[in-house]
Amino acid sequence: MLELSRITAGYERRAPVVRDVSLTVAAGEAVGLLGPSGCGKSTLARVAALLHRPYSGTVVIDGSPAHGWRHRAPREQRTAFGVVFQQPRLSADPRMRLADLIAEPLRATGRREEAGGRVDELARRVGLSAELLRRRPHEVSDGQLQRACLARALVLRPRWLICDEMTAMLDASTTAALVAVVEEYREETGAGLLTVGHDRTLLNRWCDRTVRWEDLAGAAATPAAD
Numbered sequence: 423m424l425e426l427s428r429i430t431a432g433y434e435r436r437a438p439v440v441r442d443v444s445l446t447v448a449a450g451e452a453v454g455l456l457g458p459s460g461c462g463k464s465t466l467a468r469v470a471a472l473l474h475r476p477y478s479g480t481v482v483i484d485g486s487p488a489h490g491w492r493h494r495a496p497r498e499q500r501t502a503f504g505v506v507f508q509q510p511r512l513s514a515d516p517r518m519r520l521a522d523l524i525a526e527p528l529r530a531t532g533r534r535e536e537a538g539g540r541v542d543e544l545a546r547r548v549g550l551s552a553e554l555l556r557r558r559p560h561e562v563s564d565g566q567l568q569r570a571c572l573a574r575a576l577v578l579r580p581r582w583l584i585c586d587e588m589t590a591m592l593d594a595s596t597t598a599a600l601v602a603v604v605e606e607y608r609e610e611t612g613a614g615l616l617t618v619g620h621d622r623t624l625l626n627r628w629c630d631r632t633v634r635w636e637d638l639a640g641a642a643a644t645p646a647a648d
């Protein structure tokens with residue numbers, strides 16, 4: 423179970439963008455979080471993935487309270503999450519070939535020797551050829567790079583997936599392919615999913631349950647104008 427309780431978070435303590443929000447995802451459950459642009463969904467998703475420290479509130483991961491965020495989170499908790507962001511170019515080192523990008527979490531956790539087999543397996547799953555794996559981010563399309571970012575998110579076999587508008591900039595067929603990869607992984611492993619977006623149809627089709635931002639207690643931040 424992933425339990426977010428009474429989270430207040432943001433970028434300025436006196437004007438938090440997430441106010442007193444609680445959300446629970448059961449083990450193996452897929453929850454969609456639906457809300458307008460700028461309301462704070464990504465901020466909450468980053469808190470859930472231990473990437474952004476909230477001002478107050480608690481995150482409990484499979485019964486263990488989170489004590490630290492980012493590099494201060496214990497490795498066991500940090501690696502429980504696979505995270506995919508909206509814009510793959512912002513989360514991919516431009517110098518790395520796609521194969522190295524996918525393997526990066528293995529190297530960072532001292533499991534470099536697993537990289538070969540695991541990268542090949544994940545590349546097959548997400549639909550990246552051996553030739554594409556040798557290219558760098560500027561030599562591939564956004565959709566191809568997002569496929570690599572999804573593979574990277576799965577490489578440590580996380581118990582939880584956090585997808586922050588993973589498909590927002592992709593066409594319908596790439597969206598369908600990436601959602602299918604996530605669902606296949608979840609069927610095999612029983613991983614839970616929190617996916618954030620503003621496409622109600624996609625979230626309703628994809629998830630067990632869709633939560634509207636405005637229904638989360640205290641989520642009263644005014645959405646920023648686009």
Ligand SMILES: Nc1ncnc2c1ncn2[C@@H]1O[C@H](COP(=O)(O)OP(=O)(O)OP(=O)(O)O)[C@@H](O)[C@H]1O
Nearest residue numbers: 433439457458459460461462463464465466587646
């Ligand atoms: N690093 C940051 N520094 C300062 N303000 C930020 C930062 N990141 C986001 N914000 C602000 O916090 C608010 C919530 O942003 P957030 O990205 O969480 O919203 P969102 O609901 O995910 O939006 P979108 O659907 O457009 O991605 C916005 O007003 C945004 O401008």
